Amino acid sequence: MLTCEHIVKRYGDHLALNGVSMEVPEGKVFGLLGPNGAGKTTLIRIITRITGPDEGRVLLNGRPMTADDVALLGYLPEERGLYKKMKVGEQALYLARLKGMGRKEAAQRLKEWFERWEITGWWNKKVEELSKGMAQKVQFITTVLHGPKLLILDEPFSGFDPINAELIRGEILRLRDEGTTVMLSTHNMGSVEELCDHIALIDKSKVMLHGSVREIRKRYSTDTYKVEYKGSRVAFADALGFHGELTAHREDADFSTALVKLKHGATLNTALRPLLSAVELHGVSEEVPRMHDIFIRVVSENEPASVKADMTE
């Protein structure tokens, strides 16, 4: 769907993006991650053609993006807002028409959205009369109203209470199922795990990590398994032997939970085989690393270089 090829962007002496390349697959939710100041917003602004790259290019469906393609995009910026003095309906119509929609079509679709979210009463209210969450809902509608092929959401959940965040989450998944490609930039790693199929992690103006979430989590897997069993701890440790290392253990009234890190060369099968006869197994599950941990690990491993970058800034 969207391909970024070796994008470089400088602001004076500051290198905001340093040869960033990534591939956003069609019909998936793509997470764009990175600490503050990593260059995410700059990259998004280049994709949305708000600003241009110094080097590199952006391809949409295999061909270089043109100015007309912005009609195919829907962009919810992190720094977002509406005209406070303007009426909700009028404003939504205005923003839709700026995206190139006809008046009738825009009014019709707005009506549908407002009815579906049961907010038709807001139509003639001024934005300043709405709460922050309400305004955010209107903002979300205006972003997706024109049926963009690529939806770019920068921190879409900020400003929402859990109920409305759930509503937005549902809408994102619904849009994805209808074929929209979604690019999601967020610091909320929980929602990344829930929503994203693919991610790219940018740090210090460079892509540090890129691929499918499942593949990345596997790559950062520590080969640690959680084993629940009934029986004696000594028997369990003996049976485990040289296959694995017992990194944590908890005993409850009638069963125990152990964290086992497999030793190099061992597989889950070889480790489990002696255990089967030694204790009564209740459950085995892999301790998959959380995106949160991967994020922190990647960014902190990248740290020494960052000191230099800060000084040139």
Place this chain on the structure above:
Amino acid sequence: MGKIGLIVRREFWTRVRKPSFLIMTILGPLLLVGGITAVVFLGMQESGIQNVVIIDKAHLLTNKLKDTDDIKFFYQPEDMPDSVFKAGPYTAMIDVNEAVLENNTVQLFYKDLPSQTVQNYLSSEIEKVIEKEKLRVNNVDPETYQRIKTALKVQLFDIDKAGKRSYDQAKAGIGFAFGYLIFLFIFLYGVQVMRGVMEEKQNRVVEVLISSVKPFQLMMGKIVGIALVGLTQFLLWVALSAVLGTIGLGLAKDRISASALQQATPQMTTQLQAQLGGAELAQAQDDRAEDLQVLVDIWNDLPIALIIGLFIFYFLGGYLIYSSLFAAVGAAVDVETDTQQFMLPITIPMMLAIFIAQTAVYNPDGPAVFWCSIIPFTSPVVMMIRIAMGNAFEHPGELALSMALLVATFLFTTWLAGRIYRTGILMYGKKVTWKELGKWLFYRG
């Protein structure tokens, strides 16, 4: 409709529908015409019935002054004590001393200051009687005196405009009014552009907008939309002022002719008075006719359509230059208080323009006026005076140069402002310096 069209429409309608626009539109001409009418009216307003007692120590005036509906004269040969005057029915007391023929002075004591009209009437009535007395004492025949008496008028002619009287001062005044209007509009609406840009930046709506339209489109849409608001307001003002002016002038005219007639037709008790009074009546009518003629002459002499056309040209040109700079300032700063350092260099040329325009009224051919009418940052105000005076049409080359420079400059400033704007609107929390602005000019788009 293009995207700029949509933006222009939003900028236009949100402003025109504001109550403040309606109030300004109605209040502007009301204040202008109302103010002028009020001044004229109040000046003419009589201060009620005036009972004027003349202390005629010179024994010259008794029973020789003409009463009107509002002014009654009473005569007394001797001094009246202040306390008696205060307690009495008289509203004013005029002390005519014995030596009035030499010192030409009388003293008026009043309870409430009589209006200017009343004062004028009193002084002209007394003047007439004293004049007659002097003629008699000096043995001069009133008819001879009437022939000798001279009120010199100097009529001005520009040698280049054969046979036409010139009214340069009056025209310069008209030009200054146009220039001042341009100055006012540029400021009023230029600042609105700046506020609008800042509002979008503070609301954070700007980033949403520029994912749909180019920053330059957004900026130009706002500038053009607000220019249309200004033109609409101007046209409404012209229309409303015309209506109100006609009404006001109609009312004022009645008052003027009534009081002129009052003053000019004294009771003709003697043949002498009849002659004098008649002559003065004719004179007053002459003056009035001439005043009217002057107005008609100026009106016929001024190419009104051309002036209005050039006014709109210079207004738009000047407005585009300044409002694009205002837009750049609005984009560069986060909060209004930060605008000051950038506002000063913008306001100084405007202030200079108004200052030079004032001198141009008296000296339209001076070098300062010449240069300021060419330089685009001051020309919209200063050139209007040269246009109204006709001076600009005598030097079509200068006018063309001034207009061409104006267009070239607004193209340049909108380009410049566009580059500052597109970077500035996305820049938050940074105190912007001049050096920083310079850098923005060279960022790649």
